[in-house]
Amino acid sequence: MADEYGQAYTIVNGKITYEFTASTSFTVPSGGDIQIEAYGSAGTTGGSNGSYNIPGGKGAYVIGTLNGVTQGEILTVTAGGGVSGKAADVRRGGTGLNNRIIVAGAGGGSPYLSSNYYPNYVNLSSGADSGSSRTYSGRAGTQSAGGAGIYGGSNGTFGYGGSGTGNGGDGWYGGGGGGYYSDTSSSGTTTNRMTGGGGGSSYIGSLTNASIVEGQNTGEAKVIITILNSAPSITISSPADNQTLLQVTRLASS
Numbered sequence: 001m002a003d004e005y006g007q008a009y010t011i012v013n014g015k016i017t018y019e020f021t022a023s024t025s026f027t028v029p030s031g032g033d034i035q036i037e038a039y040g041s042a043g044t045t046g047g048s049n050g051s052y053n054i055p056g057g058k059g060a061y062v063i064g065t066l067n068g069v070t071q072g073e074i075l076t077v078t079a080g081g082g083v084s085g086k087a088a089d090v091r092r093g094g095t096g097l098n099n100r101i102i103v104a105g106a107g108g109g110s111p112y113l114s115s116n117y118y119p120n121y122v123n124l125s126s127g128a129d130s131g132s133s134r135t136y137s138g139r140a141g142t143q144s145a146g147g148a149g150i151y152g153g154s155n156g157t158f159g160y161g162g163s164g165t166g167n168g169g170d171g172w173y174g175g176g177g178g179g180y181y182s183d184t185s186s187s188g189t190t191t192n193r194m195t196g197g198g199g200g201s202s203y204i205g206s207l208t209n210a211s212i213v214e215g216q217n218t219g220e221a222k223v224i225i226t227i228l229n230s231a232p233s234i235t236i237s238s239p240a241d242n243q244t245l246l247q248v249t250r251l252a253s254s
């Protein structure tokens with residue numbers, strides 16, 4: 001089904017619901033309140049030619065209610081389009097990073113092997129969940145700063161994860177990138193180690209009934225918008241002349 005703006009929707013628990021897995025604009029079909037759910041994507045899975053299959057960190061799940069939208073108002077939905085390590089967000093009043101009203105951070109990525117690092121001589125660490133760090137991964141993004149990179153990985157910034165052997169996850173602030181280092185045991189054996197990235201942070205701004213759950217999503221980034229008005233209803237009545245009258249009641253606008 002599609003609304004009057006040509007936007008596909010489904011009815012879930014009696015409510016009009018839209019789901020997005022790629023970035024797009026969204027025209028609000030009815031005034032009132034809307035519920036937004038955002039899922040940050042999982043981080044990149046590490047490995048080289050199938051040698052390893054180390055998962056990236058899990059993305060966040062964030063939910064909240066945006067009050068007082070108007071019919072015809074345009075929001076910007078940002079999702080990863082199937083790309084790992086991408087945050088999911090919704091923007092209001094513009095398309096810039098400062099216009100984000102909800103963000104679900106992405107998990108940090110696990111490292112890939114380069115031609116100089118071989119399975120017999122390297123240890124890999126997995127990427128960290130959204131909003132989290134591991135002992136040897138890049139640091140997580142916070143509400144006020146990007147996560148620090150580790151062992152040569154770059155720092156996360158506002159909106160984006162740092163780069164490295166394992167990239168930091170995008171988020172409100174991105175996680176730091178992982179790096180590599182070598183250590184030598186007492187027996188003289190040298191092991192090269194490559195580390196994953198930190199997770200990106202999430203954000204709920206001024207949304208009501210809002211919550212953040214880190215480390216939930218193992219799939220791609222997506223956004224779900226639910227109209228909190230009642231769904232359109234159809235009523236049928238019979239006038240006195242026995243003719244059938246079909247009346248369609250639309251969603252209330254404010």
